[in-house]
Amino acid sequence: MENQKLNIVEAINLALKQEMERDPSVLIFGEDVGKDGGVFRVTDKLQEQFGQERVFDSPLGESGIAGMAIGLAMYGFKPVVEVQFDGFYQQMFDQMLQHAARMRNRSRGRYTVPMVVRIPSGGGIKALEHHSESIETYIAHTPGLKVVYPSTPYDAKGLLTAAIRDPDPVLFMEPKKLYRAIKQEVPLEDYIVPIGSANILQEGTDLTIVTWGAMVRETQAALESIKSNPTTSNTSIELIDLRTISPYDQTAILTSVEKTGRLLIVHEAVRSFGPGAEIAALVAEKALYSLKAPIQRVAAPDITVPYLKAEHWYYPNAQQIEQAIIMAMS
């Protein structure tokens, strides 16, 4: 298999291109995705290659993008739409919750909505208000939707391919902070990373850390620091990149916690009712007696995302994660 070093933007672009070549029913639309290739250039040159019938700019209205995509999906197309920033997903929330998520059930299987919404997600790029939100809880709380959140170019390509081939609506969250931060060898052939399966990035026996998106990288930085510190370097940590928020890989988490007896969850979304609460509840229900220490969570505080002057105080950082590891181990 031939590989190429790609960043996340390039990996997603390649997945889109290959799926459009493979499946003529795939359509791409959204704000600025045509000539401009999207504000993050994720759809760059796709209109040039596939034409305006298949790759086109929508007017500036997110509910309209989602609503038309639902109609097209019910009519046999495979729309892959972009919502320009996480904060503007809220304008399509209604369509996705009321219709995309429910149509299969509402029609008892007669109509389905196989569509993908790509959502540049999370903070750390010093953008304006509403451009740095972590909305996974809002969307994962809806039965009928799937939510994936890759952290690497390899997973981004494989998960997007899986999302486009999935028979149900998939919300594809893209960690915009990592868009161009890392390059990785990515197979040029098409492949799938299955939805619903976590990835164990590092095996260990003392502590399980569950995280996803941009926080994977932040956690890896913390792990480097733990390793280089003589008082903590013996700690054996299992790092799980959850990759899919809904339906999440319960087996991977439980198997790991039963082995390590300790759990730390790291996420960018605010703490209360965040995905960490669900994961902690799962472990409390199913693996309480394996626990040797209280479950730890590192998350954003329950406040509105500050503007760029203060956003570095908001997102969990490696230092906080390191402190939480020490807490969990003490």
Add this chain to the structure above:
Amino acid sequence: MSDLFSQFDPLQGKRFQMLDENGMLLTETAALRPLELTDELIKTSYEKMLFMKMADQKANNLQRTGRMGTYASIRGQEAIQMGTGLVMGREDYLIPAFRELGIMWLHGIPMENIYAYWMGNEMGSHPPEGVNCIPISIAVGSQMLHGVGIGLGMKKKKEKKVAVTFFGDGATSEGDFHEAMNCAGLFKPNTVLICQNNQWAISVPRSSQTASTTIAQKAQAYAVPGIQVDGNDLIACYVAVKTAVDRARSGEGATLIEAYTYRLGDHTTSDDAKKYRDPAEVEMWKPRDPLIRLQKYLAGKNLWSQQYEDGLVAAYEKEIEMIVGRAQAIPYNPSDIFDYTYAQLPPQLLAQKEEFLARIQT
């Protein structure tokens, strides 16, 4: 025929009508009557409208006797639904709101499915093969975008099919109506948007819904043709819908039709319109009833008599009783409430389903 929209410009205060309240064809529009709309077709259409009216009344009665949940009556709005039903083909798509018992039935949804839906059985929204009707949309104003999307799909596939979406006057205050109209203007989908302006959104009159004189005129802002048609006039409804559907089929794009009609009943069976609506207004609208108008027209042609009516009523009563039985007999499979959440249930949902099935079996 397509100059119908300039001839009846809503901004000029024009409303398209062909049959007056006395069942007389207006001379100024008589030439617009198409040859295919024969008196015989009008007669069979009247019969179908009578059936709708009786099926609608039965649904109300079923709710009153505890055999159906909340129901939204179509009483008074039979003509626009019948007119649309005459134009739509089996291959076309219907994207309804929730006050569309008539057009859903005409488009091929068996009446027992419609009853089953209002009885609280999701299987009612599973259309038979070959019937293209999206399930009822309860979220007001959200489904027009699906109509635009489906119509856009038809256009992309270069098909001559059409997507017809229904909504009420209240829905035009929703943002999604404006997004749907904007996209309809931009992308020119094979879509017809039909607003059943029945003058009331629960307790809020049309005059409190928008400061615009008509709903039809809103279309012009989006470069979409819009027309206000007398929604209680079967012949005018047929002509307006036919014109719009022909435009859509030939790739000319979408049309907004405002069917000016009246909700003779309550909003739903959970509502009592006497609390907020002047009974004199209802009395004023009663003579404009779309069925009465057709009775008069047909009687003038010796095609309607009280005896004929009584015969139809007796036959339909029997038929509707049988439909009620069939609706109640549609089974409800408990595991269905889980099984259609995803194409394939994830492990955690499978576990919840097993737990549920064990719970209800004990």
